[in-house]
Amino acid sequence: MPFSDSLRRLLSAAALLSLAGAARAQPAATPPAGAPAVAAPEAADAGAPEADKKKRPERDANTCFTCHRTLSDKKLRVVAEEYENSVHRDERIGCVACHKGNPVDPTVQAHDRTMGFLVRPTHPQISAICGGCHEDPTFVRRFNARLGVDQRKLYDLSRHGKIAGAGDQNSPTCTTCHGSHAILRVDSPNALVNRRQAKELCAKCHGDKEYMKPYGLPATQPEKWQKSVHGKAFAEGHDKAPTCTGCHSPHAGTLPGTATVAALCDRCHQDERDLFLKSPHSRAFRKLGLADCVPCHGDHDVQRSSWLAGMTPDSACGKCHSKDEKPKKVAEEVARILTEIEADEKAVSAEVADARAAGLLVPDASYALDQLHTSRIRLIATVHTLDLRQLTDDANQAKGLAGEAREILTKARRDRQLERRGYYAAIAVASLLFVLLVAKSLELARRRRRSEP
Amino acid sequence: MALGARNWLARRTGVDTLLERMRERQVPAAGVTHYMGAMLVFLFLVEVASGILLLLPYRPDPANAHASLVAIVGRLPYGALIRGIHVWANHFFVALLIAHLCVTLLLRRFREPNELIWWSGLLLLAVGLGMAFTGSILPWNQNAYLQARVSSEMIGQGPIFGPWLKHLLRGGEDVTPWTLNHAFGFHTGVLPAATTLVIASHIAFVQRRPREEGVATIPAHPDFTARVAAVATLLLVVLVSLATFAPISVGAPADPREISTGPARPPWYFLFLHELLRAAPPRLLGVDSAKFILGALSLLGLFVVALPLIDRKGSRITLFVGSFVILIAILLTGHAVL
Amino acid sequence: MGEDDPEGQGRRDFLGMAISGTATALGVMAVYPVAKFLTPRDDSGPKNATLGKVDLFLRGTSKKALVGERPVLVIRLEDGSFRAFSALCTHLQCVVGYSPERKQIECPCHRGVYSLDGQNVSGPPPRPLDVLSVAVVNGIVTVSET
Numbered sequence: 001m002p003f004s005d006s007l008r009r010l011l012s013a014a015a016l017l018s019l020a021g022a023a024r025a026q027p028a029a030t031p032p033a034g035a036p037a038v039a040a041p042e043a044a045d046a047g048a049p050e051a052d053k054k055k056r057p058e059r060d061a062n063t064c065f066t067c068h069r070t071l072s073d074k075k076l077r078v079v080a081e082e083y084e085n086s087v088h089r090d091e092r093i094g095c096v097a098c099h100k101g102n103p104v105d106p107t108v109q110a111h112d113r114t115m116g117f118l119v120r121p122t123h124p125q126i127s128a129i130c131g132g133c134h135e136d137p138t139f140v141r142r143f144n145a146r147l148g149v150d151q152r153k154l155y156d157l158s159r160h161g162k163i164a165g166a167g168d169q170n171s172p173t174c175t176t177c178h179g180s181h182a183i184l185r186v187d188s189p190n191a192l193v194n195r196r197q198a199k200e201l202c203a204k205c206h207g208d209k210e211y212m213k214p215y216g217l218p219a220t221q222p223e224k225w226q227k228s229v230h231g232k233a234f235a236e237g238h239d240k241a242p243t244c245t246g247c248h249s250p251h252a253g254t255l256p257g258t259a260t261v262a263a264l265c266d267r268c269h270q271d272e273r274d275l276f277l278k279s280p281h282s283r284a285f286r287k288l289g290l291a292d293c294v295p296c297h298g299d300h301d302v303q304r305s306s307w308l309a310g311m312t313p314d315s316a317c318g319k320c321h322s323k324d325e326k327p328k329k330v331a332e333e334v335a336r337i338l339t340e341i342e343a344d345e346k347a348v349s350a351e352v353a354d355a356r357a358a359g360l361l362v363p364d365a366s367y368a369l370d371q372l373h374t375s376r377i378r379l380i381a382t383v384h385t386l387d388l389r390q391l392t393d394d395a396n397q398a399k400g401l402a403g404e405a406r407e408i409l410t411k412a413r414r415d416r417q418l419e420r421r422g423y424y425a426a427i428a429v430a431s432l433l434f435v436l437l438v439a440k441s442l443e444l445a446r447r448r449r450r451s452e453p
Numbered sequence: 454m455a456l457g458a459r460n461w462l463a464r465r466t467g468v469d470t471l472l473e474r475m476r477e478r479q480v481p482a483a484g485v486t487h488y489m490g491a492m493l494v495f496l497f498l499v500e501v502a503s504g505i506l507l508l509l510p511y512r513p514d515p516a517n518a519h520a521s522l523v524a525i526v527g528r529l530p531y532g533a534l535i536r537g538i539h540v541w542a543n544h545f546f547v548a549l550l551i552a553h554l555c556v557t558l559l560l561r562r563f564r565e566p567n568e569l570i571w572w573s574g575l576l577l578l579a580v581g582l583g584m585a586f587t588g589s590i591l592p593w594n595q596n597a598y599l600q601a602r603v604s605s606e607m608i609g610q611g612p613i614f615g616p617w618l619k620h621l622l623r624g625g626e627d628v629t630p631w632t633l634n635h636a637f638g639f640h641t642g643v644l645p646a647a648t649t650l651v652i653a654s655h656i657a658f659v660q661r662r663p664r665e666e667g668v669a670t671i672p673a674h675p676d677f678t679a680r681v682a683a684v685a686t687l688l689l690v691v692l693v694s695l696a697t698f699a700p701i702s703v704g705a706p707a708d709p710r711e712i713s714t715g716p717a718r719p720p721w722y723f724l725f726l727h728e729l730l731r732a733a734p735p736r737l738l739g740v741d742s743a744k745f746i747l748g749a750l751s752l753l754g755l756f757v758v759a760l761p762l763i764d765r766k767g768s769r770i771t772l773f774v775g776s777f778v779i780l781i782a783i784l785l786t787g788h789a790v791l
Numbered sequence: 792m793g794e795d796d797p798e799g800q801g802r803r804d805f806l807g808m809a810i811s812g813t814a815t816a817l818g819v820m821a822v823y824p825v826a827k828f829l830t831p832r833d834d835s836g837p838k839n840a841t842l843g844k845v846d847l848f849l850r851g852t853s854k855k856a857l858v859g860e861r862p863v864l865v866i867r868l869e870d871g872s873f874r875a876f877s878a879l880c881t882h883l884q885c886v887v888g889y890s891p892e893r894k895q896i897e898c899p900c901h902r903g904v905y906s907l908d909g910q911n912v913s914g915p916p917p918r919p920l921d922v923l924s925v926a927v928v929n930g931i932v933t934v935s936e937t
Contacts, residue, residue, distance in 0.1 A: 359700040361527035419531065419824075423697050426820045430690045433813040437683035440806050444676045506828060529831050531824035 064095040067110065082182035091143045098129050123169050127152055127161070130174040154252035170211070177201060177250075193250070198243040199225060224300035242268070261299070262291035269293075275384040295319070309383060310335030334383055337395045341376050344402040348372060351409055362412045368405035375401055475674035478660075482669040486562065489553040490659075491681040492688060494652065496546040499692065500584075501645060503539040511591070513637035515630045518593035519706035526703055537696025543585055545692070547722050550581050558757075558775045561764070566662065568761040573655040575758055580648045582722070586622075587640035589720060593633055594704030595711065596718075601636070602628045604719055607726070610743040612751050628709075725785035726750070753778070839935030845927045853889035856934060862886050863923055864896065865934050866907065873925035875934045876909045881918040896920070 068080035083089055088097070096102070101117030111117055121129055131152035133139050140147050155161040155174075164171040177193050184191035192201060203222035205211050212219040225231045225244070233241035247264045248254065254261050266273035276282055276292065285292060291299075296308055296316035308316040310331055317331035352365050375398040382394055463469040480487055510529060512521040525532040554574065557563065563571040590601045601623070609619030624631035664670075671677055719727050726746070733742040740748075756763070764771050840856040842865055848854065853866040855878060862878040866889050876896070878886050885900035895912065896905040903914035910919045924937045 359533075361523060361533070361703065363523050363527045415530065419534065420697070422820070422824070423693065426693065426817065427690055429813060429817050429820060430686055430693075433810065433817055434683055434686040434690065436806060436810045436813055437679055437686060440810060441676065441679045441683055443803065443806060444679060445671075448671070448676070506825065509829070530827040532828060534824060535828060 063104070064099070064101075064110070079181045082179070086179075086181060086183045087185050087188075088183055093133070097133065123173055124165060124167065126173045126175055127155060127164070151251045154249060158249075158251065158253040160253065170205075170214075172205065195239075195243060195245060198245050199231070202244045221300045224298075228298075228300060228302045229304055230302060240268075260291040260294075262293045265293045272381050272384050275381060279384060279386045281386065305380070309338060330386060330388060333388060334386070334391065337391055338380065338383070341379060341395055341398045341402075344399060345369075345372050345376055348402050348405045351406065355409055355412065360412055360416060362408060365405045365408040365412070368401055368408060372398055372401040372405065472674055475678070476672050478673040479664065479670035480673050480677045481665070482671045484668075486553060486557055486560075487677070488681065488684065489549055489556065490656075491677075492684060493546065493549050493553065494656075495681075495685045495688065496542050496549065497648065497652065499542045499689075500539060500546065503535050503542065504641065504645075506535050507539055508641050513591070513634055515593055515633055515707070518591065518633060519703070522592050522594075522703050526700075533700060534693070534696050537700055538692050540701045541692050541695045541699075543588060544721075545688070547581065547585050547720075550578055551722065554578055555775075555779055558760075559772055559779075561768075561771055563761045564765060565761065567658075570655060570658045570662070571761055572758065573651055573658060576651050577648065577655060580644050580651060584640060584644045584648065585720065585722070587636040587644065590633065590636040591640060592703060593707050595707050596704050598628065598707035598709060600719060601632055604723065607719075607730070607743065607747070610741070611747040612744070615747065721786065721790070724789040725782045728785040728789045839933055842932040842934060845930055845932050848932055851891055853891075855888075858923070858934065858936060863934055864889060865925060865932070866896075868907065873932070874907060874909070875923040875925045876905075877921035877923065879921075880916055881920060882914070882916040887920070 065080055065083065068076055069084070071077045071080075083095070088094075098121065099118050100115065101112065102115045105115075111119065118125070118129075134147075135149050135152050137149045140149055151174075156165065160171050160173075164173050179192050186193055186195075188194065189196075191197075199222050206217070207219050207222040209219040222244075226235070230241050230243075230246075234243055246267075247261050273292070282292070285295065296319075297305060307314065311318050311322070311328055312335075315331070315335070317327065321327035321331060348365075348369050352362065352369055355362055355365070375394070379391065379394050379398060382391055385391075459469070507525065510521060510525050510532075512518055522536075526536055527533075557571070557574065586600075586604060590597045605619045605622045605628070608622065609615050611618065620626065622632075622635070623629075624635035718724070729746050730743055733746060736742055737745040760771065837859050840858045840863065842848065842854050842856055848867050850867050850869050850871055853864055856863050856865060863875055864878040864887060865873060865875045867873055876887075878888075880887050880898040880900065880903055882898065882901060882903050885898050887896050887898045887903070887905070889895075890897050894907060896907070896909070897903070898905075898914065898916065901915050903916040904912040905916070905920055906912050908919075909922055911917075922937065923934050925932060925934050927933070
C-alpha cells in the first residue's frame with residue numbers, strides 16, 4: 001500500500017538524519033598545542049581507509065591554504081585564490097594530494113622537504129601525480145561516477161605523452177591544458193578545457209609557427225579549421241559540430257586502434273562512409289596508405305563539397321585521375337548529374353516562388369520541392385559509391401520529382417486562367433444586371449413622378 | 454409557366470402577401486441610412502454564405518488551423534476566391550457599420566421614438582466588431598496570434614468588465630489552444646446567431662416607426678428593392694474583383710516563441726486606439742495610461758448609449774462634439790496608416 | 792399606375808424579364824464554383840508506405856499498413872514473395888484480413904472471400920481487390936500504388 005510505503009521511507013530518512021547528527025556531535029580531538037584550532041573529523045571520513053585520508057585532509061586543517069591565502073606577495077597568494085574556486089577544493093582534495101608534505105603535524109616546518117614536499121612538481125612528474133588519483137577508479141568514483149580513468153593511459157600513448165615522457169618540456173602535460181590550481185569541471189564555462197574554447201587552447205601551441213618548427217609541423221590547422229564548414233558551424237552555435245577534440249581525442253590525439261583520424265569522420269557522416277566503403281576508392285586508398293576521406297575533402301579545411309566531383313582544375317578527381325580515361329569519364333558524368341539536378345532544384349524553387357508572388361499558393365508543389373531537395377542531398381551522399389547506375393537511377397527519380405512539381409504548377413496556373421475567364425464572364429453578367437436594375441429603378445421613378453399630381 | 458409557379462408558391466406560402474405588404478410600405482426615398490442598412494444586411498448574408506463554405510474544410514486547432522487555411526487557398530478549387538470574398542466583405546462590413554453609426558449620430562436620429570433602434574444598432578456594432586475580431590484569430594498565423602494576445606490584453610485594461618471580457622475572449626488566463634477554439638465557437642455559432650436576432654429586431658423596430666411628415670417616400674417594393682438590388686450587385690462586383698485581384702496573404706503559421714516582428718498592428722478599425730496607446734505616456738493622472746484611455750473610451754461609449762436619454766432634442770452640440778470625435782478618430786487612423 | 796402607357800408596359804415587361812433572366816444566369820454561374828469547392832478531387836497524399844525490415848517479415852504472415860489514409864494488406868507467401876492489395880473490400884469497403892489457416896483473404900462483414908491473387912472466390916464482392924506493388928529497397932519492404 002502506498003501510504004505505508006511512504007511512511008516507512010519517512011521513518012528511515014529520519015533515522016539516517018538523526019544518526020548523522022549524532023556522529024557530528026562527537027567530541028573533538030584535542031588539538032595539538034601551537035597549531036590552529038582543528039575541527040572534528042567529518043563523519044564521512046570515519047569509515048574511509050587510511051590511504052584515502054591522506055589524500056583528503058580535513059578542510060580546516062589545510063594549513064597550506066589558510067597561510068597562502070593571507071600572504072602579501074601576489075604570486076604566492078594567487079595559487080590559493082585559484083585553488084579556492086577549483087573543483088578540487090569543492091571536493092575537498094587538498095594541497096597535499098599533489099604537493100605531498102604534511103600540513104598537520106605542528107612539529108614540521110612548512111615546505112619541509114623531508115616530508116616529501118614538492119614545491120613545483122617537474123614536467124615529467126606531473127602526469128604521475130595526477131594519475132595517482134585519476135587512474136584509481138575506486139577513488140574517482142566517490143566524486144564522479146561518470147568520470148573515466150583512462151586519461152593518463154591515453155596520454156602516455158599519445159605523441160604529447162611520449163615526447164613529454166622523453167623529457168621534452170615543450171610538450172603539454174596535464175597542467176598545461178587543465179591548469180594547475182584553477183582546475184574547473186570540463187563543462188564549466190570558464191574551464192580552459194571547455195569544448196567551446198578547444199581551438200583557442202590547442203592553437204596556443206599548434207597555431208604558433210615558431211613553436212611548431214622543431215617538430216616539423218605546420219601551424220595552420222587551427223586557422224584552417226576555423227575557416228572550414230565545421231568551424232563555421234561551430235561558430236554559429238551548432239554545438240554538435242566537431243572542434244579539435246571532436247576528431248582528435250583530447251588525451252590521445254589519434255585514438256589508439258584507429259588507423260587515422262579520418263576513421264572518425266563516420267561518427268557523424270556514417271552514411272557517406274558506408275557508401276564509400278562500397279566504392280573502388282576504398283580498397284585503392286587502403287593500398288596506397290591514404291586516409292579515407294582526406295584526399296578529396298581535406299582534413300582541417302573541409303568545405304562544402306558538391307563542386308568536388310568533375311575534371312575542373314578545382315575538383316578533387318583531377319588530383320589523381322587527370323590522365324586516366326575511364327575515371328575521367330566517370331568524374332565528368334557525376335559532375336554533370338549533380339549540376340543538372342542542382343539546376344533543376346533551383347529552377348523549380350524559382351517557379352514556386354514566382355507562383356507565390358503572383359498570389360498562387362500551391363502547397364503540393366512546395367511539398368514536391370522539399371522531396372526534390374531531399375533527393376538531391378541523398379544523391380550527393382550516393383556519389384561516394386561511384387556507382388554510375390545507382391546515381392543515374394537516383395537522378396532520374398529526382399528529375400521525376402521536379403517534373404511532378406512543374407506539372408502541379410502548370411495545372412495550378414491553368415486552373416487560374418480558367419477561373420479568370422469565369423470571372424470575366426460573371427462580371428459581365430453582373431454588370432449587365434446592374435445596368436438593368438438601374439434602368440428599372442429609373443423607370444419606376446419616372447412612373448411614380450408621372451402618376452403623382 | 455412562371456405565373457403558374459408563382460401561383461403554386463402563393464397558395465402555399467405567404468410570399469405574395471409579403472410582396473403586397475411591401476408594395477404598401479413606404480421607405481424614405483433618400484434615406485441614406487436605409488440604404489446603408491440594406492447593404493449591411495446584404496454583406497452579412499455574403500459573409501454567412503462564404504463563411505459556411507469556409508468552415509467546412511477548416512480545422513480549428515492550433516496544429517492544423519493554418520495548414521487547413523493553406524489547403525483552402527492553395528488546393529481547393531475557388532478556395533482563394535471564397536476566402537477573398539469573406540475577408541474583403543468583412544472590411545466593407547465594418548466600414549459600413551461605423552459609417553452607419555456616424556451618419557445616424559450626426560443626423561441625430563437617436564431621438565425618441567428611435568431609442569430601441571439606436572440601442573439595437575449599438576448592439577449590432579458590438580457583435581459585428583466581435584465577429585471581425587474572432588474571425589481575425591482563426592487563421593492562426595503570426596499576426597492572428599499576436600492580435601489575440603495584444604487585443605485581449607488591451608480589452609482587459611478596460612474598467613470593471615475588462616478582466617472578465619479578456620478571460621472570456623482568451624478562453625482562460627492565457628492565450629492557449631482554447632483561445633482558438635473559443636474564437637471559432639463564437640465566430641461560427643454564438644455571434645452569427647446573436648447577429649441574426651439583433652438584425653431582425655433592429656429591422657422590426659425600424660418598421661414600427663411612425664411615418665415622418667414631409668419626407669418623400671417610395672414603396673418598399675419594387676422601388677426600394679430595385680435600388681437595393683442595383684447597389685448590391687455593384688458591391689458584389691467590387692467584392693469579387695478585389696477577391697480575385699487583391700488576395701490577402703495567409704501569413705506564416707503562428708509560433709508563440711518567436712519574438713513579435715515589429716509592433717503588433719491591430720486591424721484598421723482599432724488603429725485609432727493603437728495610436729492613442731502608443732502616444733500616451735506611461736501614466737496619466739496617476740493611473741496606468743492604458744487603463745485611463747480605455748476607461749475614457751468606455752465612458753464615451755456609455756455616453757453614446759445614453760444619448761437618447763441625455764440629448765432629447767437632438768441639439769447642435771451633439772453634432773459638433775460628434776463630428777469632432779469622429780474627425781479625431783479619422784486623423785489618428787490616418788496617422789497610424791502613414 | 793401607368794396603364795395608359797402600353798409602350799411603357801412592353802418596356803417594363805422586357806426589363807422585368809431581362810432582370811429575372813440575368814439574375815438567374817448569375818445565380819447559376821455562382822453555383823459552379825461552390826460545387827467545385829465542396830467536392831474537390833483529392834488525389835494528393837502519400838503513394839507508398841514502408842513495412843520495416845524484410846528479415847522481420849515472416850513467411851506465411853501478413854501486415855497491414857496505411858498508404859495515405861487507405862489501408863493496405865501485404866502478405867508474404869511461403870516462398871518468400873510478396874503480395875499487396877488494397878484492404879478495402881470491393882463490396883462495401885469493410886477492411887479485409889488475411890487468414891493464415893485457410894490461406895485466403897476474408898472480409899468479416901458479409902463473408903466475402905478472395906484468393907491470394909486478390910481474385911474473387913465467393914461472397915458478395917463484385918470485383919477483385921486492387922493490386923499494389925511491393926519492393927524491397929535497402930532491406931526495407933515498401934508497398935506502393937501502381
